[in-house]
Amino acid sequence: MANWRPLAVLCCALLPVLPAGAARVEPIRISTSELPPFSMEAAAEGPGALREMVAELLRRTHVPASMEFVPWQRAIYLSTSQGRSAIFPLSRSPEREHQYRWLARLYHEQFLFMALKGGRFDVRQPALGKQRRIGILRGALTVKELKADGYKHIVEASSVDENLRFLRRGIVDAVFGERAIYRAWLRAHNEGDYVMSEAQRTSATWLGGSLDFSDADAALFQKAMKDMVDDGSYAQILKKYDLPPGP
Numbered sequence: 001m002a003n004w005r006p007l008a009v010l011c012c013a014l015l016p017v018l019p020a021g022a023a024r025v026e027p028i029r030i031s032t033s034e035l036p037p038f039s040m041e042a043a044a045e046g047p048g049a050l051r052e053m054v055a056e057l058l059r060r061t062h063v064p065a066s067m068e069f070v071p072w073q074r075a076i077y078l079s080t081s082q083g084r085s086a087i088f089p090l091s092r093s094p095e096r097e098h099q100y101r102w103l104a105r106l107y108h109e110q111f112l113f114m115a116l117k118g119g120r121f122d123v124r125q126p127a128l129g130k131q132r133r134i135g136i137l138r139g140a141l142t143v144k145e146l147k148a149d150g151y152k153h154i155v156e157a158s159s160v161d162e163n164l165r166f167l168r169r170g171i172v173d174a175v176f177g178e179r180a181i182y183r184a185w186l187r188a189h190n191e192g193d194y195v196m197s198e199a200q201r202t203s204a205t206w207l208g209g210s211l212d213f214s215d216a217d218a219a220l221f222q223k224a225m226k227d228m229v230d231d232g233s234y235a236q237i238l239k240k241y242d243l244p245p246g247p
Helices: 049-061 072-081 142-148 160-168 179-189 215-230 233-240
Strands: 028-032 065-069 085-091 101-116 133-137 153-157 174-178 194-196 201-209
Touching: 028 072, 049 085, 049 101, 049 201, 049 215, 049 233, 072 085, 085 101, 101 160, 101 179, 101 215, 133 142, 133 160, 142 153, 142 174, 153 160, 160 174, 160 179, 174 179, 179 194, 201 215, 215 233
Parallel strands: 028 065, 028 085, 133 153, 133 174
Antiparallel strands: 085 201, 101 174, 101 194, 101 201
16 A cells, blocks of 8 residues: 655645635645655655755645655656646656646756776766666666667666666666766765766656646646745755756
8 A cells, every 4th residue: 555645844834824715725646756865755864855846836836745755667657547646856758748737847857877987888988888788767768768779788677776786786787867866876875986977868857747737737836936946945955955056
C-alpha cells in the first residue's frame, strides 16, 4: 500500500486559513523520488530545493497536498493514472507534452555521464563509448534518448543509489543523469574517484499534473512561481542548496 505522507511541515502547516465562504480546493497527491539535492524524504540538510519550491507554491496557491516518495517509474505511473496527481522533477518534452498539465517550471537540469577515474568509459569523448554499458534511472526520459543516439547497452536502475552501485561494482561502465544529483551524491559519500563529462543535454524540469488540472489551475501555479522569482524566494532556495540561479 502506498505510504502517503502529509506535507505537514512544508505545506499544510504553512497554508493560511482560507477566507470564509471560499470554495474548497480538492487536495492533490504528489509523487517524487529520493533525488538529492532536489527532493529528499528525511535529510539533515533539508527537504531539497525543488521540494521546498513545491511546498511554497502550494502555500501560495492554497492547495492542500500529500506526498509520496517512490521509485521514479512508479512516480510516472501514478501521475498519469490517477486524478488530481502531480509529479516532480519532470522533464518536459514533445513526447510528454500532451500527457500532463504543466503547472510550474522549477529548474533547468543538465545531464551528463559520470564514470570511474581510469575506467573503460572516457568522459572526454562520450561518443566513443556507445558500446559500453550505461546505467540510468528507470523511467527517465533519457533512456529513449540515449538509445536513439546509439548507446546500445542501457542498464536501468530503480534509484540513483542503485545506479551508482552498479558503477562501483563494474556492472556498468558509466552512468548518465543530472549533474547536481551526482555532485550531491559525491559530496555525501566523500568520493573523489569519479569524473564527469561536459553537459550532454539540458532540460527544463517541471511540476507536472494530471490532465484533470485545468488551464486556470496551471495559470495559478505559474503566477505563484513568477511571484517567487520576483520577490527573491526562488533564488534563496537555490542558494540554500548551492545550486546555480535561474529556472
